[in-house]
Amino acid sequence: MPRQSPYTILLSDEERQALATAAARYTAPYFEVVRAKIVLYAAEGLENQEIAARLDLPRQVVSKWRKRFYQKRLPGLVDDARSGRPPGFSPSRRRRRQSTRV
Numbered sequence: 001m002p003r004q005s006p007y008t009i010l011l012s013d014e015e016r017q018a019l020a021t022a023a024a025r026y027t028a029p030y031f032e033v034v035r036a037k038i039v040l041y042a043a044e045g046l047e048n049q050e051i052a053a054r055l056d057l058p059r060q061v062v063s064k065w066r067k068r069f070y071q072k073r074l075p076g077l078v079d080d081a082r083s084g085r086p087p088g089f090s091p092s093r094r095r096r097r098q099s100t101r102v
Contacts, residue, residue: 005048009043011039011043023037032077036077038055042062042069048063051066065077
């Protein structure tokens with residue numbers, strides 16, 4: 001028997017609209033689309049295992065983002081800051097530098 005998530009998702013109209021927009025955007029990064037879909041499916045009452053099967057993801061990933069949304073709402077879907085030294089060059093500057101070598 002599948003376990004039920006203790007994190008029941010109830011969305012406000014504004015949250016639902018923002019997530020639906022993010023999930024339908026062609027130009028959005030893939031991770032944003034997937035996270036929005038996870039929350040929308042969770043709000044429909046689907047369990048983590050079913051959401052994972054629909055999105056072809058591990059159940060643990062679905063569980064993580066469901067919990068983060070439950071605790072922090074929309075700001076919880078943004079990546080946390082990572083530790084470590086920041087990059088020395090921006091990605092665009094790095095591309096320019098590599099193209100001049102060729």
